[in-house]
Amino acid sequence: xxxxxQSQPEMSVQEAETVTLSCTYDTSESDYYLFWYKQxxxxxxxxxxxxxxxxQQNATENRFSxxxxxxxxxxxxxISDSQLGDAAMYFCAYHAAGNKLTFGGGTRVLVKP
Amino acid sequence: EADIYQTxxxxxxxxxxxxxxxxxxxxxHDKMYWYQQDPGxxxxxxxxxxxxxxxxxxxxxxxxxxxRIRTEHFPLTLESARPSHTSQYxxxxxxxxxxxxxxxxxxxxxx
Numbered sequence: 001x002x003x004x005x006q007s008q009p010e011m012s013v014q015e016a017e018t019v020t021l022s023c024t025y026d027t028s029e030s031d032y033y034l035f036w037y038k039q040x041x042x043x044x045x046x047x048x049x050x051x052x053x054x055x056q057q058n059a060t061e062n063r064f065s066x067x068x069x070x071x072x073x074x075x076x077x078x079i080s081d082s083q084l085g086d087a088a089m090y091f092c093a094y095h096a097a098g099n100k101l102t103f104g105g106g107t108r109v110l111v112k113p
Numbered sequence: 114e115a116d117i118y119q120t121x122x123x124x125x126x127x128x129x130x131x132x133x134x135x136x137x138x139x140x141x142h143d144k145m146y147w148y149q150q151d152p153g154x155x156x157x158x159x160x161x162x163x164x165x166x167x168x169x170x171x172x173x174x175x176x177x178x179x180x181r182i183r184t185e186h187f188p189l190t191l192e193s194a195r196p197s198h199t200s201q202y203x204x205x206x207x208x209x210x211x212x213x214x215x216x217x218x219x220x221x222x223x224x
Contacts, residue, residue, distance in 0.1 A: 033211045045203065045215040052210075089153060095211040100171070101146075105155045 006104035021077045023092030032096035034075045040088040087111045119216040134189045136204030144207035145187040194223040
C-alpha cells in the first residue's frame with residue numbers, strides 16, 4: 001500500500017521569507033501523480049500544485065514550486081516570499097492509476113508578520 | 114459557475130438522531146468522495162463513487178452510508194449519530210489528472 005509521510009507537523013516562517021515543506025512517499029509504481037493541497041483555517045481545501053511522475057521538470061505555480069526527486073521518492077514544496085494568506089495546513093498527496101488519493105498527515109504553516 | 118456544495122456547513126445534534134449530509138456538484142463529474150477529518154489532522158477516505166448506482170467503502174471504517182442516485186448528488190447518512198461521529202466531513206469530486214476538487218465541508222458535533 002502507498003504511504004505518504006510529512007515529517008514536519010508545523011513550520012514557521014517570517015513574512016517575505018521562504019519555507020520548504022517535506023514529503024516522502026512509498027510506491028512500487030512508475031507512473032503516478034503528486035499533489036500539494038492547502039487548507040486554510042475554516043476554509044475550503046484547494047490544490048496548490050501538481051506533478052506528474054513522468055515529467056522531469058519540477059512544477060511551478062507563481063510563488064510555489066516543488067523539488068521532485070523520483071529516485072528518492074521525495075516531493076518537497078517551497079513557498080517563496082511568504083504572505084500572511086499562506087498560513088494553512090498543507091497536505092501532500094499521491095495518486096496512481098487504479099488507486100485512490102493518499103494523503104500525508106499535513107504540515108501546519110505559520111506566517112509571522 | 115461550476116462548483117461543489119455541502120449542506121449544512123455546521124450541525125450540532127443529539128445522540129441517536131438520524132442525519133444526512135448533503136453534497137452536490139454542478140460539474141457532471143462521475144467520481145465523488147467523502148472524507149472524514151478531525152481538526153488539523155489527516156483526511157481519511159470513508160466512501161467513494163465512480164458513478165450513478167456505484168458506491169464503495171473507503172479505507173476508514175465508518176458507520177455511515179451513502180447513495181448515488183444522480184450524478185450531481187452524493188449524500189452521506191448516519192442512522193444513529195454518536196459522539197464518536199463528531200468530526201469534519203469533506204466531499205470531493207475528481208477532475209482530469211486525478212485532481213480532486215473539495216467542497217467547504219460539514220462540521221458535525223454530536224452531543
